[in-house]
Amino acid sequence: MLIDQYARRFTYLRLSVTEACNFRCNYCLPEGTDCDTTRRAQDLTLPEIRRLVTAFAQLGTCKIRITGGEPSLRRDLADIIATCKAVPGIEKVALTTNGYRLLQDLPAWKAAGLDAINVSVDSLDTARFEMITGHDKLQKTLKGLALAEELGFSNIKINSVLMRGFNDDTLDDFFEFVRTRPLTVRFIELMQTSDNREFFDRHHLSGMSIVERCLARGWQERERSSHAGPAREFFHPAYRGGIGLIMPYSKDFCTTCNRLRVSSDGKLFLCLFADDHQNIRSLLQADRHHVELLNYLQSTVSEKSISHNLHQGNTGSTRQLAMIGG
Numbered sequence: 001m002l003i004d005q006y007a008r009r010f011t012y013l014r015l016s017v018t019e020a021c022n023f024r025c026n027y028c029l030p031e032g033t034d035c036d037t038t039r040r041a042q043d044l045t046l047p048e049i050r051r052l053v054t055a056f057a058q059l060g061t062c063k064i065r066i067t068g069g070e071p072s073l074r075r076d077l078a079d080i081i082a083t084c085k086a087v088p089g090i091e092k093v094a095l096t097t098n099g100y101r102l103l104q105d106l107p108a109w110k111a112a113g114l115d116a117i118n119v120s121v122d123s124l125d126t127a128r129f130e131m132i133t134g135h136d137k138l139q140k141t142l143k144g145l146a147l148a149e150e151l152g153f154s155n156i157k158i159n160s161v162l163m164r165g166f167n168d169d170t171l172d173d174f175f176e177f178v179r180t181r182p183l184t185v186r187f188i189e190l191m192q193t194s195d196n197r198e199f200f201d202r203h204h205l206s207g208m209s210i211v212e213r214c215l216a217r218g219w220q221e222r223e224r225s226s227h228a229g230p231a232r233e234f235f236h237p238a239y240r241g242g243i244g245l246i247m248p249y250s251k252d253f254c255t256t257c258n259r260l261r262v263s264s265d266g267k268l269f270l271c272l273f274a275d276d277h278q279n280i281r282s283l284l285q286a287d288r289h290h291v292e293l294l295n296y297l298q299s300t301v302s303e304k305s306i307s308h309n310l311h312q313g314n315t316g317s318t319r320q321l322a323m324i325g326g
């Protein structure tokens with residue numbers, strides 16, 4: 001098993017398959033992708049992904065989330081999904097995407113074994129969406145979400161980053177959205193990275209404002225199981241969908257951490273905001289390194305630090321979250 005000295009069990013791997021992105025979200029890549037073709041050529045290959053996921057699965061990982069950058073920029077995304085799904089022990093393969101290829105590609109991803117999707121939608125207002133992402137793609141993304149429902153995906157999630165001055169006055173739109181739709185909107189507190197310090201200072205908004213809004217309107221908090229991860233979830237009997245909150249600045253956020261991350265160039269990130277990352281790519285080059293990889297993962301993970309140091313403004317070596325997928 002992958003367990004650290006604080007008895008946290010890591011059963012969930014977030015795997016970035018590319019650092020490149022076609023959007024320019026103002027909090028993430030305001031100037032567009034800084035990932036050139038040389039770096040894209042270094043993205044993990046299918047055999048490397050198979051070896052990586054096999055090792056994690058043998059150490060107790062049962063869920064893989066494929067992320068990026070924008071994972072749908074990989075032409076072989078359906079093959080990546082199928083490769084992950086075929087590994088014994090992997091029960092669930094999920095995808096986080098900006099949604100721009102859902103309409104074209106979702107049927108193929110589902111056929112490949114995709115179980116769940118999170119789609120980023122920071123505003124349900126067309127102009128705000130474009131202002132935040134640099135693209136007039138809200139309607140296309142919403143059609144993609146409707147297709148996900150039609151295809152029978154359950155547990156569809158919308159990720160929405162809370163930003164003072166950009167979407168804080170239109171958040172009620174999301175409450176209306178989940179009144180009749182069986183999906184969850186997950187509000188994510190804006191996180192500081194080394195590239196967005198000023199933006200963070202101006203636009204960070206605490207998730208407590210949403211907690212208060214939920215409670216005042218009769219939403220109830222779901223009890224969390226001990227290995228459920230750090231999100232807080234709310235439900236309301238009059239709504240088909242739910243509301244969730246990711247509040248990385250809240251007390252004890254890290255005590256329920258159940259996830260590890262691997263970047264698209266094969267580095268293990270013990271924490272999103274760690275200073276150093278372990279390059280495991282050499283151990284992914286051939287099946288004969290399998291046992292060495294298992295041993296390395298176990299001993300490294302045991303050293304994971306108890307918490308990030310975001311409260312002290314220490315963002316580690318994370319320039320922006322497209323590096324590793326959030």
Ligand code: SAM
Nearest residue numbers: 028068069070097098120159190191321325326
């Ligand atoms: N491109 C895909 C997408 O946008 O869904 C996947 C990668 S993106 C880095 C994953 C998630 O991280 C998205 O929901 C995005 O909104 C979120 N994110 C990116 N930068 C963030 C930041 N500084 N603070 C909080 N969330 C962030």
Ligand code: SF4
Nearest residue numbers: 021023025028098322
């Ligand atoms: Fe791209 Fe996702 Fe970052 Fe937006 S949040 S710029 S879609 S990686």
